[in-house]
Amino acid sequence: MLCYPTSMSDQVDQWRNAGYETKLIQGYLDYLQKQKMSQNKGTYGKDSEKTKTYKCEWAFQREYQVKEFDTVRQAQKRCDQITKSALWAKLRDEKGRDIMPVSVQSKNRNTGAGFAGWARGNTITLDLIAGLDEYTLIHEMAHCLGNWHHGRQFRRDLLKLVSRFMGAEPAKILKSKFKEKKLACGEQRKPLAFEKWIEAKERMTKMRSAQ
Secondary structure (H helix, E strand, O other), X not given: OOOOOXXXXXXXXXXXXXXXXXXXXXXXXXXXXXXXXXXXXXXXXOOOOHHHHHHHHHHHHHHOOOOEOOOHHHHHHHHHHHHOOHHHHHHHHHOOOOOOOOEEEEOOOOOOOOOOEEEEOOEEEEOOOOOOEHHHXXXXXXXXXXXXXXXXXXXXXXXXXXXXXXXHHHHHHHHHHHHHOOOOOOOOOOOXXXXXXXXXXXXXXXXXXXX
């Protein structure tokens, strides 16, 4: 019995009517699911690239002097400037997010320990000792775009925001740190079409049989 989302019912029926075996069709459906998960790790399962992403950010912050805010009010003002931009609207609309203001607040206990900041919905919480800076704010704003993970899509949006609102130099440094850890940060790769996947599968089978 085939397992697939209802959105693919018509396509699956076409493959069946064309005479393709059930096993082959299911193989392609499994490939689509694996490819989808591999392109944006964290969206559909464990946020497996979080630690690597954090380490890259720490290395970036050691190398680049990030602008600090004196008050939460200053951070909120910068946040408002970003959310009014064309780039923010573009990234937000790509993910179907509602137009809502993003609010910035401080931790109840600001010790400098634990997380420098976090985002929940459209609310960002910053540690006044360790997180009251422009980069931490932008990091959390990238989450508010709907990236509730630290995968490819999060890093892509983060780099776009850093480039636009912090500058080309810090964006270049941050991107180099991601590349050092082999963390993808570009557009997601599209899966092979059914026929192309079959061709690739047949080539692989021939290569293995020739060994």
